[in-house]
Amino acid sequence: MPNVRVVPNVKPGFLAPQLPAEAPQHPEDWSVILKDVRDKIMPGLTNWQSPNFLAFFPAGVTYPSILGEIFSAAFNAPAFNWLCSPVCTEMETVVLDQLAKSLGLPEEFLSSGEGGGVIQGSASEAIVVAMVAARERSVNSLLAKEGLLPVSPDDSEEIILKREDRTMEIRSKLVALGSSQSHSSTQKAAMVLGVRYRTIQVGHDTGCALTAEQLSAAVAKYESQGLVPFYVTATIGTTSTCAVDDLAGITEYKRSHEMLWVHIDAAYAGAALICPELRGQCQAQYLKHVDSFDVNMHKWLLVNFDASCMYVRRRADLIDALSISPSYLLNPAGLSGLVKDYRDWQIPLGRRFRSLKIWFVLRSYGIQGMQDMVREHIRIGEVFGELCRSQRAREAGIVVVAGPVFALNVFRILPQPVAGNAEVPSVTPVANDFTNQVYEAINDKGDIYLTHSLIDGIDCIRVVGANPNTQEKYLRRAFDIIVETTEEIRGANHAIGTNGHLINGTEALTPA
Secondary structure: OOOOOOOOOOOOOOOHHHOOOOOOOOOOOHHHHHHHHHHHHHHHOOOOOOOOEOOOOOOOOOHHHHHHHHHHHHHOOOOOOHHHOHHHHHHHHHHHHHHHHHOOOOHHHOOOOOOEEEEEOOHHHHHHHHHHHHHHHHHHHHHHHOOOOOOOOOOOHHHHHHHHHHHHHHHOOEEEEEEOOOOOHHHHHHHHHOOEEEEEOOOHHHOOOOOHHHHHHHHHHHHHOOOEEEEEEEEEOOOOOOOEOOHHHHHHHHOOOOOOEEEEEOOOHHHHHHOHHHOOOOOHHHHHHOOEEEEEHHHHOOOOOOOEEEEEOOHHHHHHHHOOOOHHHOOHHHHHOOOOOHHHHOOOOOOOOOHHHHHHHHHHHHHHHHHHHHHHHHHHHHHHHHHHOOHHHHHHOEEEEEEEEOOEEEEEEOOOOOOOOOOOOOOOHHHHHHHHHHHHHHHHHOOOEOEEEEEOOEEEEEEEOOOOOOOHHHHHHHHHHHHHHHHHHHHHOOOEOOOOOEOOOOOOOOOO
């Protein structure tokens, strides 16, 4: 696997010419199908499990997880309510409570209280669900203040229509918030719900983290415009730099704005909560004040996609927003109120037995095994960070932008070496262009795979080694590839003159 190209060397449209235009009329032998998997499918796969895959955030997979997926497929239970397969529902409740305790999440998120956990398909899906619940909670709160709630079976048609019209008026004024470093899924969720979305700009002055002051200013601004801010995504581990938003300040601000739903997107870095010594860095002590929290076990906790674990402080908020019960879904167990019907906690009706693979992984590795893996990845990330600050890195023009944090390092590459303790020049188009040239050349080679990020106008390269196959030697090799490619690109651009300009006429940064 380490010697296999990470990104396949194929062009768009490569597959169709290799396959028949129509499905076969008669059964084919499995050996023929398997040969096509090897010859036609596998060459088009990006090798996410390669230790040289250092892009995005990881998508780990392990044998216990695969086995759990196989069992789930064999049982094939679309468990939309308890009766469809009682063990599917009850296993999900048990393992999510176990996970919550292992991550040190507040007891407010446990099923024994008013909260609980549910497995969603992705962190993006969890945000949609949270935003739906936030929308309905805000609308119903405002309707209640106007005397249009609660609903009565004896309500006249006039009252019903008035309530409906007012509901639509309120929805038209709702605005969801996220920082400029929030994942794009928050904006997409707002698009799906048909509500406004506004971005709160954050930058290096706050470590790329959203602060309570920025949130407060944004809420006041939109309220002054007659809008109703009802939801905000705060993040533990932003995509670009793994920044942690100001949860202390945001949750304190929420005390005076109870109807503002605070969702914590901890899709990747939330896995670090498995290690008690990292919980302070994640500001875990403030999670008891938020409305919902989500972490993807399919990123950094050894479970294959999909296994996004969402927790809510009040499960009634989800059920009130998403519960529809036609007669064909009713059964005595559900009507008794003694069981959970997870269809009311999600967008789709059907759902897979995903808790089984989580159970397999928790038992096969134990919490200590997960802790050991996370700690090792963080150690390796720190080694890579030291390399990025070394004399060799400065000679290559490598400048650290963020990290190491949660195994992520972010850097830019200047067109010329960084001399001594000289001040690093500010961003210019030439510096951005050079970084992108190196980035694209590395990915074109295919030996390692990296991703790009844009932070405060600075083009950057991200490196995160956190899949189950990551080892220190692969990160050291990646650093060598980055330096060697930088030297090749700089040589191809000829040389930088004493006036700080490239010999070929492209303007370069003036040395500090």
